[in-house]
Amino acid sequence: MMPRWSRAVLTELWLPVLLVLLWWFASASSTSLYFPPLHASIEALHRDWFFAHFRSDLVPSLKNLAVGYLLTLLIGISAGTALGLLPSFEEVVRPIVEFLRSVPGITLLPLMVVALGLGDSMRVGTIVIAAVWPTLLNTIDGVRSVDLVVQDVARSLRLSRGKRLRRVVLPAAAPQIFAGARTSLSIAVVVMVVTESVGATGGIGYFLLKAEQDFDIASMWGTIILLGLLGYILNSAFRAVEALTIPWHRARSAQGRKATA
Amino acid sequence: MNRATLAPATEARARTRTSRVRPATAAHSRSLLALRVAAILVALLCWQWAAGFATGAFPTASASISALWTMAGTSAFWTAVADTAQSWILSLVVAVVAGAAVGLAVGGSRFLTRSTRVLFDFMRTIPPVALLPLVLLELGATARSAFVLSVFAGIWPMVQQSVDAAQQIDRPLVDVARSLRLGRFERVRSVYLPSATPFLSTGVRVAAQLCLFVTITVELLGGAPGLGTLLANAESANAVGEIGGIVLAAGFFGLLINTVMLAQQRRVLHWHPSVRTAAS
Numbered sequence: 376m377m378p379r380w381s382r383a384v385l386t387e388l389w390l391p392v393l394l395v396l397l398w399w400f401a402s403a404s405s406t407s408l409y410f411p412p413l414h415a416s417i418e419a420l421h422r423d424w425f426f427a428h429f430r431s432d433l434v435p436s437l438k439n440l441a442v443g444y445l446l447t448l449l450i451g452i453s454a455g456t457a458l459g460l461l462p463s464f465e466e467v468v469r470p471i472v473e474f475l476r477s478v479p480g481i482t483l484l485p486l487m488v489v490a491l492g493l494g495d496s497m498r499v500g501t502i503v504i505a506a507v508w509p510t511l512l513n514t515i516d517g518v519r520s521v522d523l524v525v526q527d528v529a530r531s532l533r534l535s536r537g538k539r540l541r542r543v544v545l546p547a548a549a550p551q552i553f554a555g556a557r558t559s560l561s562i563a564v565v566v567m568v569v570t571e572s573v574g575a576t577g578g579i580g581y582f583l584l585k586a587e588q589d590f591d592i593a594s595m596w597g598t599i600i601l602l603g604l605l606g607y608i609l610n611s612a613f614r615a616v617e618a619l620t621i622p623w624h625r626a627r628s629a630q631g632r633k634a635t636a
Numbered sequence: 637m638n639r640a641t642l643a644p645a646t647e648a649r650a651r652t653r654t655s656r657v658r659p660a661t662a663a664h665s666r667s668l669l670a671l672r673v674a675a676i677l678v679a680l681l682c683w684q685w686a687a688g689f690a691t692g693a694f695p696t697a698s699a700s701i702s703a704l705w706t707m708a709g710t711s712a713f714w715t716a717v718a719d720t721a722q723s724w725i726l727s728l729v730v731a732v733v734a735g736a737a738v739g740l741a742v743g744g745s746r747f748l749t750r751s752t753r754v755l756f757d758f759m760r761t762i763p764p765v766a767l768l769p770l771v772l773l774e775l776g777a778t779a780r781s782a783f784v785l786s787v788f789a790g791i792w793p794m795v796q797q798s799v800d801a802a803q804q805i806d807r808p809l810v811d812v813a814r815s816l817r818l819g820r821f822e823r824v825r826s827v828y829l830p831s832a833t834p835f836l837s838t839g840v841r842v843a844a845q846l847c848l849f850v851t852i853t854v855e856l857l858g859g860a861p862g863l864g865t866l867l868a869n870a871e872s873a874n875a876v877g878e879i880g881g882i883v884l885a886a887g888f889f890g891l892l893i894n895t896v897m898l899a900q901q902r903r904v905l906h907w908h909p910s911v912r913t914a915a916s
Contacts, residue, residue: 387753409774467672478883482887484856486695568766595770599766602766606760606763607761
């Protein structure tokens with residue numbers, strides 16, 4: 376009998392492994408321009424990113440992503456909490472918020488270029504303005520749906536405003552804030568790549584564009600794989616942080632995912 | 637989700653909420669409308685004032701609105717809107733149908749759900765724009781590139797939500813249906829569909845937003861015909877007012893989509909606690 380955990384790992388991994396093997400052997404003798412053999416793509420991935428372009432292209436991208444995402448969280452959660460605690464004000468500005476979040480973030484790129492130039496501040500700014508909405512809206516919803524009975528208890532215990540916020544409101548809203556923050560993260564990664572196609576001198580998106588112009592298809596595939604890996608790692612890291620921060624929510628995670636929208 | 641235990645709590649909450657909030661009288665809703673209009677005007681004035689500092693480099697509110705007004709009289713603008721709308725709706729329909737089919741089939745089996753988890757997680761996190769150069773090389777700057785990438789973007793949330801939908805079906809409810817000897821059709825209609833629709837309609841809503849985002853990105857960066865191309869042209873002509881106008885137009889387009897999607901979700905889910913409390 377196989378131990379239980381190894382059976383679980385096997386069930387999770389047999390299909391991905393099978394698909395990679397299929398891709399590997401089916402493309403091994405490929406001469407197609409657009410679908411190079413997998414081993415060529417992986418060689419390109421290894422050659423380009425570990426570590427020839429690591430400092431010049433990967434690090435700047437990740438820096439912009441990190442700064443942009445932190446600002447996104449900061450702005451989204453604080454503005455969302457404020458709007459959530461002021462329901463009558465939120466009701467008045469709701470049409471404006473609804474309009475702003477409906478603007479497809481990418482159309483703001485030209486505006487950000489006009490306003491902030493072609494430097495990193497434009498990239499960070501575009502990431503924030505495109506990615507902030509899910510966090511903001513989910514925070515508003517989370518803060519507003521704190522159980523009224525719990526709020527009454529907090530009030531009758533005469534908790535101070537700050538304490539009420541830290542001990543009652545934010546923990547109760549946390550699952551929904553996390554759901555929004557996860558959506559914001561995946562938007563931020565996409566926008567990071569897009570902003571680097573404009574006036575950049577380095578970055579993953581810039582590298583991808585250059586590979587396209589040079590018809591270096593293996594490098595393109597290598598970079599696509601890199602981006603997939605990056606997304607996967609970020610997503611797993613996010614889940615780990617979520618599990619550590621709000622462990623009580625784990626049992627209800629399926630419902631949390633439903634609230635992601 | 638356990639609806640049986642959830643419903644009374646939410647209903648109680650809805651009651652306390654309505655008792656505390658002012659009743660929605662006609663006078664109240666009229667003054668709310670006035671306040672909202674005032675807030676929008678203030679926001680526009682702030683925009684106008686802030687853009688004034690850039691002296692012509694950043695579009696002012698008035699320049700954007702008047703540029704949008706002028707563009708709305710041209711057929712090129714409406715052709716672009718139609719192109720974007722067409723790519724968007726085609727890709728959304730394909731993403732939703734294919735995603736739901738795959739997701740429901742996989743979610744029906746515990747083994748398949750586990751086997752595909754890593755694969756779906758991985759595919760979901762590949763930014764669609766990473767594939768843009770590849771698709772452009774192969775299909776060129778056509779509506780077809782926008783369609784392919786947009787389907788790729790929209791299908792994953794739909795798959796995810798459908799897997800969840802199939803997994804979340806209340807087992808006791810299925811047992812009840814079985815012991816009542818409901819027919820297959822009746823079982824699907826009154827057990828499976830109601831418990832799947834909250835997930836599916838959320839999937840549709842997310843997919844709709846992603847599809848629009850990617851459609852416009854491909855147009856903007858890749859030159860497929862549509863609003864994005866119009867924006868790229870305005871940018872290269874340095875027509876600042878037009879840039880602002882097109883962003884406004886894209887905003888209205890997105891707002892329309894969001895509103896329609898929310899309305900369909902409300903209509904399909906009129907019985908669901910989340911909608912019933914939101915309405916109170």
